[in-house]
Amino acid sequence: MSAPDSTTGTQAGHQPAARPRSGSGRYIGQRVPRKEDSRLLTGRGQFVDDITLPGMLHVAFARSPIARGRIVSIDTDVARDIAGVHAIYTQQDLAPFNVDLLSFYLVPPEVETTPLANGRVAYVGEPIALVIADSRPVAEDAASLIEVVFAEEDPVVTIDDARRGMPVHPGAEDNIAAQMGEEEIDEDLQAQLDGAPHLITHRVVHQRISQSPMETRGVVATRDGAEELTLYITCQSPHLVARWVSLALGLPQTAIRVIAKDVGGGFGLKNHPWMEETAVILAAQLFNRPLKWIEDRYENLIAANQAREQEMVLQIALDDEGKLIASHGDYSVNNGAYPQLSECNIAVHMFVWAAYKMPRYGFLTRGWYTNTVGYAAYRGPWAMESLIRETALDVAARRIGIDPIELRRRNLVTLQDQPTTSCMDIPLEDITPAECLEKLLQAFDVSAFRKEQEAGRLQGRHLGLGIATYVEPTGAAGAITTMTGELAQVRIEPTGKVTATMSTHSQGHGTATTMAQIFADRLGVAYEDVTVFEGDSSRGGFSPGAAGSRQGVIAGGAAIMAADLLATRVRQLAAHLLEAEVDAITVDDGMVHVEGAPDKSRSLAEIASTAYGEPDRLPPGFEAGLEAQYRYQPPPMTFSSAANACVVEVDIDTGFVKILRWISSEDCGTAINPSVVEGQIAGGLAQAIGMVLLEEVRFDARGNPLAATYKDYHLPAISDVPDFEFVHASTPSQSVGGMRGVGEGGAIIGAPALVNAIADALAPFGEVPVDLPLTPTKILGVIEGRDLRSKPDSDQHQFIAEHTAAGPQVEVPATAAGTADQTAAPADIRVDGDWNMVLSTPMGPQEMTGHFETDGQALSGYLSSPEGQMEFTGTVEGGNLKFDLKVQKPMKITLKYTLAVNGDKIAGKCKMGIFGSAKVSGTRA
Amino acid sequence: MSKHTIEMTINGRRHTADVESRVSLSDFLREDAGYTGVHIGCDHGVCGACTVMVNGEAVRGCLMLAVQADGARVTTVEGLAAPDGTLHPVQAALRDEHGLQCGFCTPGIVMTMAALSAREKRPTEEQLLNALSGHLCRCTGYQGIRRAARKLASPEPAESTGGDSV
């Protein structure tokens, strides 16, 4: 597509042209049927397992039966002899490719992560060998005959094990995968917590979750030439996969085509390839035949990356009126052995108090390596912030004796309070949780419910009401390399039909529908005449697809901008051809009209045909054709807000929870298609019900997964999910089109709403420990006042004690500033010159070079990285360096470096404001 | 492994094949017969995605062997719509009520509802919902599926309850 300036734009904040005067609101905001449905309802979808290529062979993996140990030997002889087996590969065969399994941020992992086990295994299910055979059953037969001898070691399974156990990764000092925040609570903050009239210390334990898309992982890989590769893969963005594979394999991106027409759900699991997919891609290159691997459900439940296993203690100080004074959070997340990113989930702390007037917050946050399958995202990865805050606020309300709704009213940030910034420096301009709450209360009569609850209790019925409010950052773009804007390319064909290519990707999101609604609406054509293409990396431009509730916001804005550029061209051309003023031209239902001259009406097809085929009739300088494209860069963050009410009845004889009513009141700005919006929310709420009541990936003490089928891992069924009622507030956002993201919210707010309802129902029996899932056994334990589980959970007090105890638990390397080896000879502390350094941030290691010059105790120099070069001045004493750098992006913070030089090595740390400290290490250049 | 010759009618067409006895009906329908609308979500009988009709009854294709269907009349989701493309009432109801997102669970849900709807007596809402409790959908939260079931169960066309404001 040619893209001269007139039809191309990339500028942020560019306001769209006035909407075409006809057709206003005809499709945007309507519950039109989805474009995707007719093929999916008739079995004509194209999922990865539906692909068959000539000469294609099948892959199965031999996997580790133990959680930790050294591989002594691998014997594939018997397996190789099975008829129909073509090849068996181990890491030794794949090693020459030298592949880095990159994170979502496209940086190499903190710990070496290979496609197949490299001499050791670190979790049950880790792939050790890859079998290529005529069919999947034969490949499985052969895989089961591969003999592996292990020197087994004791695994580290839980977060608690990780704190005390042997490092999972040989050579590491500890099991900390990532860490931020302060190891000791700041003295002033501690004083505020200690001196408050009310201090709530609330602990939440969140079980491990399997994302469980109904379509498991899978890939068909075929090598088409020396450097060309075609992948059919179930994923969340073909563009991100193409970029990931090109960087991981060192191939030019243009040589890689990734196709994913239909995807059976992603939910964070399918952001990018991981071990098995990478192994298949490499094996296809080695063996030179198309290969297919489709994960079975057993593999998916034990060996696909998982999410959410985390613990947090939140302290909240309140005054007698229930006003918030200060808070501290201590968070830990199980990263497994090979996480898709070494994660300490800083977002939990960024957003925990974003919607509330909280004057002060401090935190410690850590991710831990264990001998379990690695961590990956799951819808609303930071959702712990809402779960712990909203459940803690209800505990506080009961403790202080204030109505939980009133407690929220006193502390929520309202529209009148804005613009303002949160205690974590998040700028807030238009969040509406307080307004969503009031709207919710118009739809739900709380006092009538309280009467019913009271009457019920007299009859032995235990009803409970849970209210939760939250905000969510959506449509983020710009702060992380992979989180970009979205590209819309649209054309009116010579036939008058509209085709568009989007950078979006749907795993059920219906983007081909919502984007078509926008184009039809803004171009004045029938919805039926618009077709949107996506799902192929050779079409459209880069975007990370479905990640972070972003497509409606960003791609919606791109579609509007591109459509408006094109609509302007249509009107210019029509005005010229029909001898009318541009302002007099309208387009409606595929017809071009001239105001006041009905006889001049022409079909859009006629105008379009002229635009392509009769260059002589075009206005001077008018580019032939009717095409436009626009890459929309939205504001850095767009907030969605919501308040939910959930009513449950708890059967105190069985411990079963029945959900009686659920109302979602949310503000997602402009709803392009309310049915699609409600579908996203409902899907998330159902997942929240699963988290609170049903789902759990458990391990035994040896790290064996205990949920290997859907008989052990309980997904919510239709009988577990009530009818959801929806109340929409639609405060337009500041992004083009006014949309706010809606993909993750249900999964975030649903859990605290339901937990609060259960806790309200059981209030007569005491507090309900938030240890998910709340199984009937755990609930009966609350009712009977004793722990009914076979293995009592005795570590609660220990956990809190350990975390509130003074004193750092982790030391920075001994060479760091302050603890630097002062006995080193003076010759070892030459500071001046150039250094290659690595800053270990939770987003992955960042490489930079440093240049230092000393003059007595004065230090000057610069740090340079791909982002640019920054100069500084500081001090030097012995080999100890101190200097500060002020950075503006992604937010304003001062980086305080303390480094120590020892010989040709340099090490120390960088304090990154509220983000805590990161390790720095390096060598002389 | 020894092979068996089987013959069945799939979506009205006769199909003959030699299959290993261990091949499930769902794998056979997908790989031998080419009906990839039969989806495999778990392969152990829990999710319902593989549901097809065998002699008019809804059956989990992953729990039945292809050889067991020798001589049977099999219908997959590909065989429901009219030849001119008009959707079966179950398919139309699911589309109208936004009963699907990714569409992976959908063929099984369609077949279960279609098998019940084909019976002489129109199924009650309760019968439909009971049958649907054996299907897992990770995307939709079942809202549109339940609305579709209500629509199919009630004698009069039910009003769309598109989840409008309460």
Ligand code: FES
């Ligand atoms: S695939 Fe047959 S029930 Fe899940």
Ligand code: FES
């Ligand atoms: S629509 Fe995705 S699993 Fe049901």
